[in-house]
Amino acid sequence: MGDAKRINGNMHSWGSITLKAGNERYTGVKGIDYGDKRERVKGYGMGRSQAPRGRSRGKYTTDPVKLTVAKGSAEEVRLMLAAAAADGVSIGDVSINITVAYFEDGDRPMSVLIEDCVLVTDQSSHAEGADPLDDTLEFDCMRIWRNGKAIFDATEGF
Secondary structure (H helix, E strand, O other): OOOOOOOOOOOOOHHHEEEEEOOEEOOOEEEEEOOEEEEOOEEOOOOOOOOOOEEOOOEEEEOOEEEEEEHHHHHHHHHHHHHHOOOOOOHHHOOEEEEEEEOOOOOOOEEEEEEEEEEEEEEEOOOOOOOOOEEEEEEEOOEEEEOOEOOOOOOOOO
16 A cells, blocks of 8 residues: 555645643744654674675664744743743653644544653744744653554553
8 A cells, every 4th residue: 555646635734733831821932843763773893805794783763853933832831831830930840741743634634742852952043024033942752652652662552
């Protein structure tokens, strides 16, 4: 079964995405970047072929999750984090999940669960011009699931 054939059909685009951080939906998000990888190393030994004998189980890592967010929406995210903080102030200590969902008629719904995210960078950069102001919020996360699937070994009950 290959991918769907489209004749005058919509493909996933920015308008197909919804994003939730914590338990709240945010519509002021202007961009999101995320990724993960499993770094595996080949093991070699003796022999004429000099071909690898196997590979390691690997080390799973995630890239920083970067949200480009409209200035007002960024403050709403900060307020949500502050409300969940033990002292009401330390927004870098709160762990949340970020969910990105993709819906388009005629296509299979998709969702990405980004688990255990903590804010590590809160960046603002503004310049004169017609563009609305935005901030960049960067999160460190632990795991990424795409439609319930992961590239790490999930047999230990994550």
